[in-house]
Structures are given as structure tokens and as C-alpha cells.
Amino acid sequence: MIVALALWVTASTLLAWGTEKYNDLIYGNPRIYQTAYVVGHNRDSEAHPSHFLALNLHGQVIIVEFPAGDPTKSIDYVGPALIAVGDEKIPILLSFSDVNHDNKVDMIVHIQDKVVHFCNSGARFTACH
Numbered sequence: 001m002i003v004a005l006a007l008w009v010t011a012s013t014l015l016a017w018g019t020e021k022y023n024d025l026i027y028g029n030p031r032i033y034q035t036a037y038v039v040g041h042n043r044d045s046e047a048h049p050s051h052f053l054a055l056n057l058h059g060q061v062i063i064v065e066f067p068a069g070d071p072t073k074s075i076d077y078v079g080p081a082l083i084a085v086g087d088e089k090i091p092i093l094l095s096f097s098d099v100n101h102d103n104k105v106d107m108i109v110h111i112q113d114k115v116v117h118f119c120n121s122g123a124r125f126t127a128c129h
Contacts, residue, residue: 020089027091031056037096039105041075041123042067054092054109059083061092061111063118065125075124079109079116100128 027033036049044050044067051066061079082090093110100106104120106128118125 023089023091029089030058031089031091033091033093035094036069037105039065039096039107039120041065042070042073044068052094052107054094056082056088056090056092059088061109061116063092063094063107063109077107077118077125080111080114082111 023031033054034052035054036051038044038046038049041050048068051069053064055062055064059082061082063077063079065075065077067073067075079092082088090112095108095110096105097108098105099108099117100119102120104122106120107118107125109116109118117128119128
């Protein structure tokens with residue numbers, strides 16, 4: 001029984017360590033995720049989609065949008081603050097879908113098991129109500 005417990009603790013520790021090293025390799029430190037998607041801002045298109053950076057900066061979620069890939073028109077969005085110990089290591093992921101069924105693509109921010117929606121106003125994203 002003690003050997004099984006020791007193996008379980010060792011395996012759990014190695015899994016946590018491996019997950020953190022994987023996230024360091026994929027998302028860096030601070031955690032940064034990037035993607036591109038056509039959301040209808042600044043006349044973006046398949047040839048020139050909007051580019052997004054999602055950043056976890058010391059537990060503060062920040063998303064930067066470059067509409068149609070144009071850095072001179074960048075828009076910053078501030079997401080929730082993450083306050084638990086270790087939250088600064090969580091990768092912030094983005095996906096896009098018409099959440100409120102208004103025929104505009106909305107931004108969905110994934111923070112582990114939490115989801116935050118930003119609705120598309122046509123020119124930028126705003127907090128969904």
C-alpha cells in the first residue's frame with residue numbers, strides 16, 4: 001500500500017512538472033497564445049485576417065487584436081484577473097463563434113475550465129451581457 005501511494009505521488013508530481021514544461025515550451029513565460037481569424041473588423045479577409053495575441057501577464061488576461069493584421073489599429077481587451085497561486089502559468093486560449101446568434105463572430109476566451117465571451121459590435125469586441 002505504501003509503495004502504491006509513493007508511486008501515485010511520484011507520478012502526479014512528474015505529470016504536473018511535465019505539463020508545466022510543455023506549457024513553457026508551447027506558450028512561453030509569460031504565457032502567450034496567438035491566432036488569426038476573420039471577424040469583420042477593419043475589412044479583414046481570408047487574405048488578411050485579424051491577428052490576436054492572448055497574454056497572461058502575471059495573472060492579468062490581456063488580448064490584443066490587430067484588425068486585418070494592421071498593427072496601427074491595434075485594440076486591447078482586458079479580461080479577468082487571475083488571483084490564485086500559480087494562475088500566472090495558465091495559458092489563455094481563444095476561439096471564435098457566433099455566441100449570441102447575431103451573425104457576427106464573437107471571441108471566446110478559454111482560461112482552463114472558465115470561459116469568457118466578448119461579443120462582436122462590428123468594429124470591436126465588447127463584454128457580452
